[in-house]
Amino acid sequence: DVKVTQSSRYLVKRTGEKVFLECVQDMDHENMFWYRQDPGLGLRLIYFSYDVKMKEKGDIPEGYSVSREKKERFSLILESASTNQTSMYLCASSSHAGVSYEQYFGPGTRLTVT
Amino acid sequence: AQRVTQPEKLLSVFKGAPVELKCNYSYSGSPELFWYVQYSRQRLQLLLRHISRESIKGFTADLNKGETSFHLKKPFAQEEDSAMYYCALKRGANNLFFGTGTRLTVIP
Numbered sequence: 001d002v003k004v005t006q007s008s009r010y011l012v013k014r015t016g017e018k019v020f021l022e023c024v025q026d027m028d029h030e031n032m033f034w035y036r037q038d039p040g041l042g043l044r045l046i047y048f049s050y051d052v053k054m055k056e057k058g059d060i061p062e063g064y065s066v067s068r069e070k071k072e073r074f075s076l077i078l079e080s081a082s083t084n085q086t087s088m089y090l091c092a093s094s095s096h097a098g099v100s101y102e103q104y105f106g107p108g109t110r111l112t113v114t
Numbered sequence: 115a116q117r118v119t120q121p122e123k124l125l126s127v128f129k130g131a132p133v134e135l136k137c138n139y140s141y142s143g144s145p146e147l148f149w150y151v152q153y154s155r156q157r158l159q160l161l162l163r164h165i166s167r168e169s170i171k172g173f174t175a176d177l178n179k180g181e182t183s184f185h186l187k188k189p190f191a192q193e194e195d196s197a198m199y200y201c202a203l204k205r206g207a208n209n210l211f212f213g214t215g216t217r218l219t220v221i222p
Contacts, residue, residue, distance in 0.1 A: 004157075033209075035212075040214060042120075042215045045210075045211075048209065096208060099165060101146070101204065102160045103160070107157050
């Protein structure tokens with residue numbers, strides 16, 4: 001059973017703080033993703049990674065950066081948190097594409113920036 | 115441009131009634147489409163993929179290339195079907211583009 005875990009379920013930070021969200025998967029998946037989930041806007045891709053030390057911008061990368069030093073771990077970094085980054089953050093992983101392509105999601109981190 | 119449109123943010127049906135969640139897409143190539151579901155307090159998970167032509171929990175979805183649609187259907191809604199549903203389009207080799215989601219409520 002694929003397990004994707006996220007370091008925190010709830011996080012409250014102040015404006016201007018540096019924030020780290022951690023994601024770990026245990027299925028040796030090559031691909032990892034960070035999304036934010038907002039009502040009415042659905043899931044929007046922030047960054048993704050196809051391999052260790054590789055990263056690609058998604059649809060809304062502004063204000064975020066990522067790090068993938070190990071295959072199983074993908075970190076999302078908010079360099080200077082702002083109130084408009086208050087959201088639910090979802091991490092996902094997948095193997096490379098095939099007929100059974102599927103992304104597996106973590107439980108999410110609800111971040112509040114005050 | 116790749117796009118997925120779910121026109122309904124909210125959908126309410128009575129238990130036992132048919133349900134259809136709409137999804138339209140825009141894609142220049144041969145599309146691969148998925149439905150993901152998120153039940154209350156659970157993580158987002160795959161419900162079904164069009165390429166498998168499967169029925170999961172009584173739900174089916176047929177890809178209609180002429181209408182560029184991939185609507186999710188179930189003939190008799192159950193209370194446990196209440197959830198958030200997302201339509202997703204595969205883009206590139208390993209990426210998904212998600213719609214804005216439809217929250218389905220099944221009224222007892």
